[in-house]
Amino acid sequence: MADELKWYVAHTYSGYENTVAVSIQQAVENRNMHDLIAEVSIPLETVTEITDNGPKTVERKVFPGYVLVKMIMTDETWHLVRNIRGVTGFVGAANKAIPLTDEEIAAMGIEAHEEEITALGENEMAALRPEKRPVVEVDYAVGDSVRINDGALAGQFGTVEDLDAERGKVRVVVSMFGREIPAELDLDQVETI
Numbered sequence: 001m002a003d004e005l006k007w008y009v010a011h012t013y014s015g016y017e018n019t020v021a022v023s024i025q026q027a028v029e030n031r032n033m034h035d036l037i038a039e040v041s042i043p044l045e046t047v048t049e050i051t052d053n054g055p056k057t058v059e060r061k062v063f064p065g066y067v068l069v070k071m072i073m074t075d076e077t078w079h080l081v082r083n084i085r086g087v088t089g090f091v092g093a094a095n096k097a098i099p100l101t102d103e104e105i106a107a108m109g110i111e112a113h114e115e116e117i118t119a120l121g122e123n124e125m126a127a128l129r130p131e132k133r134p135v136v137e138v139d140y141a142v143g144d145s146v147r148i149n150d151g152a153l154a155g156q157f158g159t160v161e162d163l164d165a166e167r168g169k170v171r172v173v174v175s176m177f178g179r180e181i182p183a184e185l186d187l188d189q190v191e192t193i
Contacts, residue, residue: 004072005038006099009091014065016086017042021067023084036077039070043108048188050138054149055188066091073097138163140192146172150189157193158183
């Protein structure tokens with residue numbers, strides 16, 4: 001029966017994801033359906049936001065308005081999830097829910113197949129998982145005046161010359177000793193003025 005467990009995506013009203021997830025878990029508990037609905041998940045990412053008060057780490061939903069449910073699709077499980085308050089339906093065609101493909105599961109980093117886990121070592125498994133690097137959001141752009149708040153140049157003012165969000169770096173041109181000096185810094189070492 002475990003072979004039939006697949007990940008499905010339930011669409012919810014925006015902001016109802018946590019309520020829906022808890023309601024599904026409670027319904028599974030009340031009806032003793034652990035063998036049919038194994039897991040409920042809301043993918044989260046850690047984001048560092050740069051604010052006037054400095055960097056702030058928050059968790060944000062990767063897919064707002066969606067809840068992932070690992071279950072065996074039967075009429076009973078379909079009706080259970082579909083009738084939870086806040087659920088608008090499943091992702092799929094008409095009234096037919098379509099499970100996530102193996103590629104989609106791997107891309108989201110939800111889980112790996114049991115065969116892969118037993119066949120591969122931990123280092124190989126780490127290579128299969130997508131890199132979960134924190135996303136840093138900044139409130140400055142190229143050309144903005146900024147203040148460096150950390151490192152050897154802390155307290156200096158400069159102008160943003162380049163932003164590289166993938167690497168988490170910013171290049172700031174600082175005027176020191178009558179010369180323009182470029183400095184490459186982490187995104188969270190700089191704040192707007």
